[in-house]
Amino acid sequence: MSSAATLQHADVNDAHHEHHHHETFISKYVFSQDHKMIAKQFLVTGIIWAIIGGLFSVIFRFQLGYPDSTFPWLEDLLGHWAAGGKLKPEFYYALVTMHGTILVFFVLTAGLSGTFANFLIPLQVGARDMASPMLNMLSYWFFFLSSIIMFSSLFVQTGPASGGWTIYPPLSALGDASSGAKIGMDLWLVSMAMFIVSALLGGLNYITTILNMRTKGMSMTRLPLTIWSLFFTAVLGVLSFPVLLSGAILLLFDRNLGTSFFLSDIVIAGKILPNEGGSAILFQHLFWFLGHPEVYIILLPAMGMSSEIISVNSRKPIFGYMAMVGSVFAISILAFLVWAHHMFVTGLNPFLGSAFVLLTLLIAIPSAIKVFNWLTTLWRANIRFTPGMLFAIGFVSLFISGGLTGIFLGNSALDLHLHDTYFVVAHFHIVMGVASFFGMFAGVYHWFPKMFGRYLNNTLAFIHFWITIIGAYLIFWPMHYEGLAGMPRRYYDYSGWTSFNMFNGLNEFISLVAMIVFAAQLLFVFNFFYSMFRGRKVTETNPWGSNTLEWTTPIKPGHGNWPGEIPEVFRGPYDYAKDGKEFIPQNVPVGDDESKGH
């Protein structure tokens, strides 16, 4: 990017110069167009969803841990779905489906990207707001609408969608297939359509803001790694969500208008359906063309934030900045080329499968580069173990543990055995679910002072961290052994199989730990809301001694972010431990005698 071109970025920004307009409660907190407030709206909505989604997993873990027991309080909570204190199989499937949907889309996509892309992009690239604050506001409200529809589906008489978060037809296409395939499924589809609109509006804004609204001097190679990650996340979303939408549209036609895109030769309740010529596998191709990039839509922001937080708290430049950018780019490209590794057991041509094995295993290379760079950044560093840093290191640990099992699953020969077992559950929960949660927690602990002008309580944060990291491993590590022994996922009750009876104790143990870990999350929720109003006040603008531009704003920045001119950028974001200085912010001009290192 030429210096002349970047000059106009500042000028474009100045169009938004100084937003000191009068704001009412509604315009400031509800229909706000300030990216920081929209970020907080995404975050709070995401937290509410995380509690609901987490609670669902605790409830179905009761069934898995204690299949022969009854819990009268379950009936009080769920009514006829847990008559006699025992969860009904239909509702077990609904809970599993909604747990997946909520966590994958509402928490780890909207709650994670929506929060940090909104909050960090304008602040870190040096812009007063997003390219289109109006579209940004609409993005949140489409998400809100989608949330309301999904939430209301929990209360319909036939129950919420229950065909799995992947909504494979024919279960999802035929209303008669199960109780959860009736109105609950329709609401699921409508909600997801709204969600996709929200994700697209957000993504368009993120990409445009990063490419068009950077401040003077902020060339692409001076962008913090958070921004690079959020940029590729947005690109993945903008290119893959529309394909899911096309699949969902065809599914809607099959459900409601009698077409047969995904249906053929089906007998249901003794009745032969007229549908002919469709292919359920076709839906899987359309779904996983989104579904796999979606994994990285969830993971990349966590990677970017962890990179930033690890560098800041190691007081060292990130090791291999360009390699980090290159590896995120490579992961993003490969993300579009590996979808069929979810479909090895669908009768896929083995030769085609081999190509997907190769492409899948290639992801190990950029992933390993990233891990190597995080570890070398930590190597011999003056590490400050802040809560944010602990969670960022936790992310790296989980990414390694979960990533390695991906190499097992990426091999089609091994996958034939491991597919649809608890090995898969363990793999994706560690590498995509918990790891991304750790990235999100790292982000919240690190940027909370910038968001609210107050600190979170450290003691509660440390307790939260240790229970969560130990608990996460205790929950998911044993599942690998269950999976290797062939224990299938999605079953309501394993007690009927003598081959799986040896895992009864283990299942009970996993359920117990899951409850403890869920309780520890409530500690975080308390800390979050308590500290928002009562936490220790931030008294310095740059409490972590960070180089990026968000810390050059006032402690509580107004709409427009900087009261005066937007700072000019003179250097990259990782000038730590340079020329005897602990850190040199991006807006500090390069001195004549400064070394060229980093």
Added chain:
Amino acid sequence: MATLAIEQRKKIHPHKFTLWVGIGSLLMMFAGLTSAYIVKRNQANWLTFDLPSFFWYSTVAIICGSFTIFLAERAYKKQEIKKYRSFILVTFILGVLFIVFQLLGFQQLWSKQVKLTGNVSYSFLYVIVSMHLAHVVGGLLALLILFAKTLGTKIKIYNPVPVELVSTYWHFVDVLWIYLLIFLIMIR
């Protein structure tokens, strides 16, 4: 300052850039639909179909619409507001004509027993064409807003961005239709 002004003209407006990324996103949706079409076509139970003649009339209407919106944009930039208003109106009418011809086309198909639920190839034809139609309706709403704006108070500042945005979008739905038409003719 002069250099800065020139640079500013070269610089794409953020909203226009957003539209281009959005167009990329919409293309992915149609890529998804047409890819699914190709995959399905290579499997058993696929019936071919002939496109109705009304689709050709609608093609003429939308191409003319692209031309008139180009004229509207030019008139706006010359600040010839009456001319601009007329061209926007003509583009709108051509857009409505496009939709009418498409609906008549559907009627023609229906009368030849090419029905939505008849065969999966027919279903694809209806879904793909109607998805495009929905995007044309979106463009019509935008045209309506542009037209309504010319009826209000006298324009003091001629901001070209909204007109350019609608114009780009309209060209997009035009080109998209031509692509879909060629696709549906070549791959049946």
